[in-house]
Amino acid sequence: MKKGAVELVSVAKRYGDTTAVSEINLFIEGGSYCCLLGPSGCGKSTTLRMIAGHEEVSEGDILLNNRNVTALPPRQRGTALMFQNYALFPHLSSRDNVAFSLKIAGVGRAERRSRADEMLKLVNMDGYADAFPEQLSGGQQQRVALARALINEPDVILLDEPLSALDPFLRTRMRAELKRIQQQLGITFIHVTHSQDEAFALADQVVVMNHGCIEQVDTPPGIFSTPRTAFVARFIGGHNIIEGSTRGNRLQFSEERVLELPTTKINGHGQPSGASLRCDQIHVGHTPTDFSTVNAMNVEFVEYQGRYVHLRGRCDDGLRLSVFQTDTDYLSHPVQEGDTVYVGWDQQDLNPLYTAPNG
Ligand SMILES: Nc1ncnc2c1ncn2[C@@H]1O[C@H](COP(=O)(O)OP(=O)(O)OP(=O)(O)O)[C@@H](O)[C@H]1O
Numbered sequence: 394m395k396k397g398a399v400e401l402v403s404v405a406k407r408y409g410d411t412t413a414v415s416e417i418n419l420f421i422e423g424g425s426y427c428c429l430l431g432p433s434g435c436g437k438s439t440t441l442r443m444i445a446g447h448e449e450v451s452e453g454d455i456l457l458n459n460r461n462v463t464a465l466p467p468r469q470r471g472t473a474l475m476f477q478n479y480a481l482f483p484h485l486s487s488r489d490n491v492a493f494s495l496k497i498a499g500v501g502r503a504e505r506r507s508r509a510d511e512m513l514k515l516v517n518m519d520g521y522a523d524a525f526p527e528q529l530s531g532g533q534q535q536r537v538a539l540a541r542a543l544i545n546e547p548d549v550i551l552l553d554e555p556l557s558a559l560d561p562f563l564r565t566r567m568r569a570e571l572k573r574i575q576q577q578l579g580i581t582f583i584h585v586t587h588s589q590d591e592a593f594a595l596a597d598q599v600v601v602m603n604h605g606c607i608e609q610v611d612t613p614p615g616i617f618s619t620p621r622t623a624f625v626a627r628f629i630g631g632h633n634i635i636e637g638s639t640r641g642n643r644l645q646f647s648e649e650r651v652l653e654l655p656t657t658k659i660n661g662h663g664q665p666s667g668a669s670l671r672c673d674q675i676h677v678g679h680t681p682t683d684f685s686t687v688n689a690m691n692v693e694f695v696e697y698q699g700r701y702v703h704l705r706g707r708c709d710d711g712l713r714l715s716v717f718q719t720d721t722d723y724l725s726h727p728v729q730e731g732d733t734v735y736v737g738w739d740q741q742d743l744n745p746l747y748t749a750p751n752g
Pocket residue numbers: 408411412413414431432433434435436437438439440587
């Protein structure tokens with residue numbers, strides 16, 4: 394097993410009657426970048442804090458490098474948590490902030506200084522060793538906080554919404570920096586976020602959480618192309634969700650219409666409860682003969698988004714669809730609210746959805 398592997402075995406957290414995390418099982422490979430993704434209140438920060446040891450588990454076990462660390466205090470786990478607000482000491486320079494834990498541990502001045510400077514270099518802050526937090530921008534403070542978390546050479550770094558306080562431009566830049574540092578050090582990063590863009594850009598493994606449960610664990614392309622539940626499809630966006638009653642591979646979504654789901658995607662996975670269809674995988678034609686599976690759609694909404702145009706409408710059989718058309722396609726034949734277009738898709742692009750996350 395690679396260093397920095399984290400395993401959660403039936404881990405639960407309750408606050409009185411509130412279940413923040415509900416018996417989750419998760420394996421995070423050593424040296425990987427894992428993002429815990431989900432809406433506010435889904436239990437991702439609680440999960441992170443339990444891994445860090447800042448929160449006791451109500452049930453279950455946490456293993457780090459195959460060693461049970463459930464009862465160990467944070468310092469003895471080999472993890473380091475970077476707080477959301479960075480929590481730098483205002484009266485200490487960047488170098489002294491980074492070296493603080495070494496000082497507490499009794500490491501000599503010369504070594505503290507050289508190790509802190511090395512960390513500041515890693516996060517591109519070597520020019521700011523003598524600056525105090527108030528002289529630094531939000532992004533710079535965050536780099537110092539990251540250097541401080543890295544100084545004890547943890548096997549696992551835990552980051553709680555590390556980019557949320559930054560403006561959009563800095564956020565994208567810091568995102569790339571986090572990935573570079575993770576790859577350079579080869580240690581495990583576990584990063585909590587409610588942004589799917591962030592999770593997709595960074596993660597080897599995305600863990601989507603909802604109401605204290607794990608809905609899906611997969612690579613970013615796996616999550617995006619095959620969301621397992623309607624919740625995941627809705628949360629990541631860009632998908633139509635078609636609900637109805639299913640029998641075998643037949644999804645009946647209105648009295649008259651049945652969609653046949655691709656059997657290869659269903660076999661062995663149980664009974665689907667519906668299907669999702671990516672908005673960018675629906676073709677738009679302007680005559681009924683454009684596609685083999687044709688649906689006349691009355692356009693009810695058109696919104697220009699730059700790279701794509703969002704069309705929303707209602708098909709003859711009652712199916713409501715959102716379609717993302719490329720700007721080039723749209724501009725070559727613009728449509729307006731009230732127009733009729735003909736939409737079609739490849740049957741293989743219908744993705745079965747299930748009710749139970751692991752069912
Ligand atoms: N100390 C606490 N006492 C009581 N309930 C708590 C406590 N901490 C968290 N909770 C509850 O546990 C649930 C999960 O909270 P948590 O902070 O883990 O969610 P989150 O997904 O990280 O949300 P956010 O993105 O808003 O931080 C929420 O319903 C929250 O209200």
